[in-house]
Amino acid sequence: MDIFRRKNKIVVPVIKGNGENVKVRCNGCGRLIEYEELKKNFKVCPYCGYHFRMSAAENIALLSDKGTFEEIGEPIHSVDVLNFTDTVPYKERLKKIKEVAKVPNAILIGKSKIQSMETALGVFSFEFLSGTLGAATGERLTEIIEFAQKNKLPLVVVFSSAGERIQESIFSLLQVAKVISAIEQYKNSGGLFVSILANPVLGGVASIAMAGNIIIAEKNSYIGLSGPRISEQVMKKALSKEAQKAENLLKAGMIDAICERHKLKECVGFILKSYNRWAI
Amino acid sequence: MKLLPFEKPIEILLKERKRWIEYGKDTKDLDELIKKQVKEIYNNLTAYQIVQVARHIERPQPEDYINALFDSFMELHGDRVSGEEPALGTGIGFFKGAPVMLIFNRKGHTTIENLKYHSGMSGPAGFRKAARVVRLASETLKIPIVTLIDTPGALISHKSELKGQVAAIYQSMSAFINANVPILSVITGEGGSLGALGIGISDRLLMMEYAYFAVISPEAASAVLFKNTNNKEFIADELGITAERLTALNIVDGIIEEPIGGAHRFKEEAIKNMEKTLEKELDFLKKEPVSDLKKKRFERFRNIGVYSI
Numbered sequence: 001m002d003i004f005r006r007k008n009k010i011v012v013p014v015i016k017g018n019g020e021n022v023k024v025r026c027n028g029c030g031r032l033i034e035y036e037e038l039k040k041n042f043k044v045c046p047y048c049g050y051h052f053r054m055s056a057a058e059n060i061a062l063l064s065d066k067g068t069f070e071e072i073g074e075p076i077h078s079v080d081v082l083n084f085t086d087t088v089p090y091k092e093r094l095k096k097i098k099e100v101a102k103v104p105n106a107i108l109i110g111k112s113k114i115q116s117m118e119t120a121l122g123v124f125s126f127e128f129l130s131g132t133l134g135a136a137t138g139e140r141l142t143e144i145i146e147f148a149q150k151n152k153l154p155l156v157v158v159f160s161s162a163g164e165r166i167q168e169s170i171f172s173l174l175q176v177a178k179v180i181s182a183i184e185q186y187k188n189s190g191g192l193f194v195s196i197l198a199n200p201v202l203g204g205v206a207s208i209a210m211a212g213n214i215i216i217a218e219k220n221s222y223i224g225l226s227g228p229r230i231s232e233q234v235m236k237k238a239l240s241k242e243a244q245k246a247e248n249l250l251k252a253g254m255i256d257a258i259c260e261r262h263k264l265k266e267c268v269g270f271i272l273k274s275y276n277r278w279a280i
Numbered sequence: 281m282k283l284l285p286f287e288k289p290i291e292i293l294l295k296e297r298k299r300w301i302e303y304g305k306d307t308k309d310l311d312e313l314i315k316k317q318v319k320e321i322y323n324n325l326t327a328y329q330i331v332q333v334a335r336h337i338e339r340p341q342p343e344d345y346i347n348a349l350f351d352s353f354m355e356l357h358g359d360r361v362s363g364e365e366p367a368l369g370t371g372i373g374f375f376k377g378a379p380v381m382l383i384f385n386r387k388g389h390t391t392i393e394n395l396k397y398h399s400g401m402s403g404p405a406g407f408r409k410a411a412r413v414v415r416l417a418s419e420t421l422k423i424p425i426v427t428l429i430d431t432p433g434a435l436i437s438h439k440s441e442l443k444g445q446v447a448a449i450y451q452s453m454s455a456f457i458n459a460n461v462p463i464l465s466v467i468t469g470e471g472g473s474l475g476a477l478g479i480g481i482s483d484r485l486l487m488m489e490y491a492y493f494a495v496i497s498p499e500a501a502s503a504v505l506f507k508n509t510n511n512k513e514f515i516a517d518e519l520g521i522t523a524e525r526l527t528a529l530n531i532v533d534g535i536i537e538e539p540i541g542g543a544h545r546f547k548e549e550a551i552k553n554m555e556k557t558l559e560k561e562l563d564f565l566k567k568e569p570v571s572d573l574k575k576k577r578f579e580r581f582r583n584i585g586v587y588s589i
Binding site: 074077078079081084085086087105134135138139142164166169170171172174175176177178180181182185188204206207208209211223225227229230231233234235240242243244248249252254 | 433437440443446450454473494497504506511515519520521578581582587589
């Protein structure tokens with residue numbers, strides 16, 4: 001009877017009116033929500049509490065005190081090392097995405113204040129090639145970890161990534177080792193690493209996120225080893241989405257807490273307050 | 281022996297050879313021809329054909345190496361938390377009289393064994409066990425670590441996700457990075473993504489000639505990028521997964537040569553090559569002071585990746 005059931009998972013935003021009264025259909029409950037209203041509500045559906053995906057800039061605005069975020073270092077760009085081509089050449093893909101996403105790579109890093117406490121902050125931007133971990137992204141992530149270690153700051157990273165970037169092949173895979181190596185040095189020096197998991201966190205990036213001293217997941221996010229298409233290909237059967245749901249991972253004891261978006265800043269602030277920064 | 285799809289010409293010659301023997305003919309010339317044919321095929325392998333060789337069911341398994349090269353070996357079981365993973369083995373072995381900690385993937389030589397070991401895909405218990413024995417080798421025994429990698433990837437299943445697969449992989453990598461002893465990794469067959477990297481962080485990374493090391497299997501890459509698996513040969517080439525290309529990219533430190541025709545055809549020779557390499561590399565690693573080794577290890581990973589300003 002599946003053909004008659006209403007599909008409430010319509011991803012395309014339904015636009016009505018001339019840009020003013022844009023309405024969006026909720027992925028959770030299927031209701032129409034006014035975009036302005038949704039934005040005011042931290043992109044959370046007012047009816048069912050479904051968390052829409054946030055851009056990197058929105059996540060920074062959500063977490064840090066107004067106007068305190070300062071990007072560090074020089075922005076670096078991904079390059080096509082392997083001369084990779086799939087359906088389109090990787091070079092073209094990069095060019096296109098840079099125009100659309102308006103960020104040089106899949107992470108924004110900087111110094112910021114969270115509830116007036118100095119913090120090193122890194123935020124993945126899912127809008128750039130699904131937040132995948134290319135060499136440039138890995139380098140920037142490593143830079144913020146080193147920055148935190150050098151300046152004795154706590155580190156907060158918001159993860160939202162589909163995993164490794166296939167187009168950069170082995171370099172992408174080894175970024176996982178590179179970042180974890182940096183995190184280990186940071187943690188050994190007494191640093192606090194808070195990782196926040198926003199929908200979705202997959203593959204090697206999930207492994208990096210699990211390095212967090214404290215791991216907080218957003219509501220209805222998915223965390224796991226691989227996306228549906230890879231698991232179907234490798235294991236010859238589809239993996240049920242239940243296995244990677246944050247709510248189920250909390251029950252299984254894999255994450256510290258699930259936090260709603262309204263309370264996320266408060267929650268991170270609470271952890272930072274408990275951290276005795278003079279000790280390191 | 282199971283012949284691979286691209287070995288058709290050899291198959292025809294082997295059939296002919298059987299006929300010759302039946303008629304009592306001298307097969308010397310034909311043997312020569314077969315050898316030539318094998319050489320021709322194996323000198324011009326494409327990336328995907330190398331993947332097929334790496335997956336060959338008769339390729340030497342860790343057990344074969346251990347039985348041939350180690351004076352004695354004792355397997356260590358269990359992660360002390362959730363259970364025992366047979367697909368990832370660990371244990372102490374004596375190589376040329378000196379103890380080493382061995383960590384290896386197991387696939388088995390038959391289909392039944394393959395099923396039992398999930399084709400070498402380890403669940404979270406395996407990675408936790410690896411982390412445990414690395415700490416044991418590093419903190420207590422102070423012996424070098426050797427890992428033999430041959431896995432299509434880490435296990436993906438409902439159970440493994442909820443038992444913390446990604447966290448376990450992190451824990452294993454963390455233990456390897458922090459280890460205060462030399463680590464030598466050899467990819468003997470498949471080096472699949474996080475499953476391989478989970479036990480592949482090392483001071484020296486070596487690959488056998490017909491092994492591969494990739495972020496994703498060619499089939500899965502094709503499924504993700506093209507939404508079908510018809511482009512696996514093409515994508516295998518694009519990914520740059522062979523020992524030759526990875527050495528050129530400075531990812532892999534050395535290649536262990538295989539006899540022409542592959543390790544599955546000439547096991548003894550392949551094992552002998554492995555012995556020579558292990559001896560040389562371990563001697564080299566043991567000479568270096570641990571503090572230097574660790575510093576170099578951090579630097580090695582720090583400098584990986586190409587990007588532009």
